[in-house]
Amino acid sequence: MIAVPRTWRGPESVGSPLVVLAAWLCGGVLLTFILLPLIQLFAVQTTGTLLQVARETDVRDALALSVTAAVMTALVAGLFGVPFAYLLARAEFIGKSAVAAVVDVPLTVPHTVAGIALLMVFGRHGVIGGPAENFLGLRFWGTLAGIVVAMLFVSLPYTVNAARIAFEGVDPRLEMVARTLGMGPWRVLARITVPLAWRGIATGLTLTFARSISEFGAVVILVYYPMTAPVQIYEMFLRYGVEEASAAAALLLVISLALFILFRHVAYGRRPVAGGGR
Amino acid sequence: MTALAVAGLSLRLGAFVLDDVSLTLPANDVMVVLGPNGAGKSVLLETIAGFHRPARGRIAINGRDVTTLPAEKRRVGFVVQNFGLFPHLSVAQNVALGARAPRRAEADSARIDIAALLRRFGIADLADASPLVLSPGEKQRAALARAEASHPDLFLLDEPFAALDALARGQLRFELARFLRVLRLPALFVTHDYVDVAALGGHLALMHAGRIIQHGAVDDVFRRPVSRTAADILGFENQLAGRVEGHDGRQVRVVVQGNVLRIATESAAPAAREVYVAIRAENVRLVRPDAAPTNAADNRLVGTVVALEPLGALAKVTLDCGFRLVACLMSRDVAGLGLAPGAAVAAAIAASDAHLVVP
Numbered sequence: 095m096i097a098v099p100r101t102w103r104g105p106e107s108v109g110s111p112l113v114v115l116a117a118w119l120c121g122g123v124l125l126t127f128i129l130l131p132l133i134q135l136f137a138v139q140t141t142g143t144l145l146q147v148a149r150e151t152d153v154r155d156a157l158a159l160s161v162t163a164a165v166m167t168a169l170v171a172g173l174f175g176v177p178f179a180y181l182l183a184r185a186e187f188i189g190k191s192a193v194a195a196v197v198d199v200p201l202t203v204p205h206t207v208a209g210i211a212l213l214m215v216f217g218r219h220g221v222i223g224g225p226a227e228n229f230l231g232l233r234f235w236g237t238l239a240g241i242v243v244a245m246l247f248v249s250l251p252y253t254v255n256a257a258r259i260a261f262e263g264v265d266p267r268l269e270m271v272a273r274t275l276g277m278g279p280w281r282v283l284a285r286i287t288v289p290l291a292w293r294g295i296a297t298g299l300t301l302t303f304a305r306s307i308s309e310f311g312a313v314v315i316l317v318y319y320p321m322t323a324p325v326q327i328y329e330m331f332l333r334y335g336v337e338e339a340s341a342a343a344a345l346l347l348v349i350s351l352a353l354f355i356l357f358r359h360v361a362y363g364r365r366p367v368a369g370g371g372r
Numbered sequence: 373m374t375a376l377a378v379a380g381l382s383l384r385l386g387a388f389v390l391d392d393v394s395l396t397l398p399a400n401d402v403m404v405v406l407g408p409n410g411a412g413k414s415v416l417l418e419t420i421a422g423f424h425r426p427a428r429g430r431i432a433i434n435g436r437d438v439t440t441l442p443a444e445k446r447r448v449g450f451v452v453q454n455f456g457l458f459p460h461l462s463v464a465q466n467v468a469l470g471a472r473a474p475r476r477a478e479a480d481s482a483r484i485d486i487a488a489l490l491r492r493f494g495i496a497d498l499a500d501a502s503p504l505v506l507s508p509g510e511k512q513r514a515a516l517a518r519a520e521a522s523h524p525d526l527f528l529l530d531e532p533f534a535a536l537d538a539l540a541r542g543q544l545r546f547e548l549a550r551f552l553r554v555l556r557l558p559a560l561f562v563t564h565d566y567v568d569v570a571a572l573g574g575h576l577a578l579m580h581a582g583r584i585i586q587h588g589a590v591d592d593v594f595r596r597p598v599s600r601t602a603a604d605i606l607g608f609e610n611q612l613a614g615r616v617e618g619h620d621g622r623q624v625r626v627v628v629q630g631n632v633l634r635i636a637t638e639s640a641a642p643a644a645r646e647v648y649v650a651i652r653a654e655n656v657r658l659v660r661p662d663a664a665p666t667n668a669a670d671n672r673l674v675g676t677v678v679a680l681e682p683l684g685a686l687a688k689v690t691l692d693c694g695f696r697l698v699a700c701l702m703s704r705d706v707a708g709l710g711l712a713p714g715a716a717v718a719a720a721i722a723a724s725d726a727h728l729v730v731p
Binding site: 265267268270271272273274275276277278279285286289290 | 418421422423442443444445446448449450451452453456458459460469470518519522524528530
């Protein structure tokens with residue numbers, strides 16, 4: 095029976111059947127709440143409608159663009175976020191908590207607000223957008239670069255925070271020992287620190303990817319065209335209604351989930367996740 | 373040759389300080405740095421290893437000034453609490469990391485070296501094991517093998533046993549002492565547990581609030597604590613306030629609450645000087661109050677039992693002899709002497725077990 099846990103951490107009395115049953119009832123409501131809409135999304139599809147929508151150039155371009163942009167965003171987030179996370183994990187400096195709070199700000203900014211704020215900086219007349227276009231020929235409005243910028247803003251906290259926690263979990267004394275064994279600081283990072291923090295870093299990158307591929311608000315305001323999958327789905331919904339849009343939505347969901355699982359698998363190696371609850 | 377010479381080392385690191393620390397460790401010798409938590413022992417070790425830049429002072433290892441060298445060029449073997457094995461590498465890979473250090477460019481035959489090294493430390497069968505599955509003893513061997521692979525000039529050990537239970541600590545202490553002798557390598561061992569000292573130490577330095585307050589041969593330091601703080605660190609339970617009455621030959625007479633205690637000492641103290649008498653609890657021998665003295669030279673005090681504290685095989689007894697006196701004895705002797713709160717008892721203390729602390 096599902097309500098009987100195989101192990102119970104804590105006093106046996108607290109794990110009494112009634113407590114476990116009540117907790118399972120709450121969990122069941124949540125699981126249903128998560129799974130029912132997703133199952134429903136697939137239940138209404140036929141192979142025909144899925145294949146048909148998959149053959150549409152607009153939809154395929156949008157999906158490819160979403161995946162490309164989200165992967166690029168995760169890479170950029172890693173490039174800047176991982177070294178910064180190491181700094182936050184190891185260094186003590188005045189205003190550190192304020193700096194850490196700034197990293198979390200995107201989590202609390204409504205995404206349409208983020209889009210408008212980004213537009214004012216990266217738009218044609220923005221402080222960065224203007225010079226970038228004039229001197230570098232780099233446009234953010236209506237380009238892949240703009241999509242990455244919008245995605246990065248809303249998803250970089252996941253990489254920085256996960257990597258920071260991972261680095262904090264690496265005992266500095268291991269780094270010290272490595273140094274005394276004759277390894278220079280860069281070699282210690284490459285051979286000891288990053289390998290030990292790798293799961294956390296990879297989890298952060300995966301979360302950044304997942305958050306990026308699902309981003310709508312900031313992208314639609316800063317870029318709109320070319321359309322990412324969420325924007326495309328929104329447009330289909332407005333133009334043709336929920337049934338047309340649902341086929342594209344189901345397709346995006348399949349791709350997002352498949353990539354999410356793939357990345358997690360890569361990050362955690364072949365071994366199953368310890369304590370993954372499966 | 374001097375294995376380690378630290379001269380006038382000063383440093384401030386947050387709440388920790390090093391204040392004019394000087395130490396000398398002869399070649400192939402072991403020095404224990406003993407002090408309470410927060411004394412700056414680990415900071416001292418980390419500064420010698422090259423992780424903190426001192427504000428003042430010099431550090432020389434094997435006659436080579438390393439004060440400004442980065443940690444990877446100092447040739448020290450660093451063993452930390454829980455031994456600091458890299459959990460993502462096998463035991464052999466851990467050891468290989470030491471052997472492949474750039475300074476060992478000549479070690480082409482690293483694979484053979486490592487196998488031989490693992491055999492020497494008795495962990496050849498654990499070569500492919502993860503450090504996560506090793507016992508504390510195996511971890512210590514792997515950590516020592518890894519440090520040895522990098523051919524250090526000096527071992528630095530930072531309370532490697534601190535997180536272990538008493539039984540494992542005893543075994544590892546014994547084994548570490550044996551390995552250090554066999555390897556013939558100088559070592560600086562930092563601990564807050566004075567029990568480590570007897571097993572490991574040739575030399576002993578006492579550290580308090582960032583300063584070395586006393587150092588010398590282990591026996592000398594234990595026999596002559598220079599201050600009450602030193603006596604505290606050395607674990608002297610009894611520190612009795614008294615006044616010097618006079619000398620007879622090589623003994624000093626000190627009056628403690630009307631009792632005259634004779635103390636064997638080579639250092640003279642002027643009469644009427646306020647001093648402390650430091651006595652280890654295990655050196656206070658309890659006898660029946662009517663028993664004839666077994667050694668007429670012993671100091672003899674009479675008192676009543678105030679408190680009895682059983683500590684497993686041992687028991688701690690607090691007496692009132694006009695002042696508090698703590699004795700530590702085998703639990704089985706408690707019943708034999710009929711010890712109970714309120715019971716009268718006599719205490720015998722050899723003159724050579726009482727030490728003069730002149731503040």
